[in-house]
Amino acid sequence: MGFKINNDEEMDRLLTGLANDIVDAHVHYKMHDDLITALQAAPEVARESNNFWHMTISAHVKLSQAMLTRAYDQEHQSLHLKSWLIAIRDNPDMFSAASFRERMKENPYVDSLAEDYRIPDRAQLEADIVLCSSSDPLVRILMYQRNNCGAHLSAKLTAAGVKISDQFPLTYADFKRLLERSLTIIHRYSTLFVATSYSTNVVGRKDFETVFVAVKRMLEQNQVEKDAFIAKAMKAEN
Template sequence: MKINIRDAKELDLLLESLAFEIIQARILYRMYCGLIDDMQEYEDDMNHSPGFWHYTLTSLRETSFLGLCRIYDQHAEGLNLHNLLETIRDNPQMFATDEFKKRLKDNKFVESLAAESRTPQSQNIAEHLRYASEENPIVKKLIVWRNNIVAHRGAKLSLGRKDILNERQIPEEEINELLDQALKIFNHYSYLFKASTWSSNAIGEDDYKNCLQLLRAGILQKKQTFLEAARANQKTCADD
């Protein structure tokens, strides 16, 4: 369902808010997958604090999945990709060339940017709406997860109906597809609206590698300190 907005400034606020959800979900899921990939190399180091890493991985997975559910939520009153697309579809006047020039009046390239058509094409919107709806089999599965384990815990699931989720597994490649397509669709309209897009990469999304390297260095230093203390103790005993 479209969101009622008064002007282009409010549409810009919606764009910024949904951009945050999309980018954060992507970063958190990449961190989760990166840690999983590096577990084999750093398994011994991480086993010094298994509880911490278990809850860190669980938090990254669940928070990224929550963000994904928000992006593809179908609730009529929420800000989600589907409702944003309907809002854009029903407010083509906000993409008019004159309005675009007003928004980018301080951009020295505004004239060349305005030379391109800024009007969203109805065919593209229809295609993107279908993808962001339960007509998309992956989104349909995601909504089942949202309704049974993410937004709240379903009673039937708690009573043993494991098939509700077991029959609707969402593998890593489908999660990545949803995240990639959300950003691609979002950037398409963000570029039309204000000649601005969000990068698929974010500064700091691989900072976890520094943590793992420092963890290993700290463990090695601790072992070295222990060995030096043991040798010193042996020498003291021998001197006595």
């Protein structure tokens, strides 16, 4: 299983592509959580556009699921955590001190960075491969859901009335464990390869708060106008 890597540039592109999927999975899950927390704290905002917020929250979690299932995919020629880790195992020379120095020669701190041992620990690498394989219980469930109601919809199970999420449940806690695992693993080897880690906080993560402010102001203004109308009507009666 796996694919051939010819040089450091290809390994770096693979790292970037995989990291993008993992970061996107985290970003959208955080935005899903942020919106739920914010709407619970401001039910008056939620009531103004219930359907919109429901669909927005659903879109964020579905996109997070799509990105995470791609990171844990098992297809032989695709880029995912397992195939990438196998490629690392098959190309240990790319992590040598000499390769690292050449790769990072434009970095002014290359000498101090190169002092650290950069060859992946073989036992840890093998353990990480297992954690990203379908033999792992959580990965197996994630892939089962992906193959039967995510990337594909099982005709057999649908016709039988089987609800896949009930038959093979993956809780939010399980999903978050897989999210955290993916980031831990990508960071373990990205720091060895290019001394880089990735942020899962996106600029503008809280932009939705401006919408909340605007809706609250509108509601306050509506209440002021309503109170004024009632007061005027009561005065006219008197």
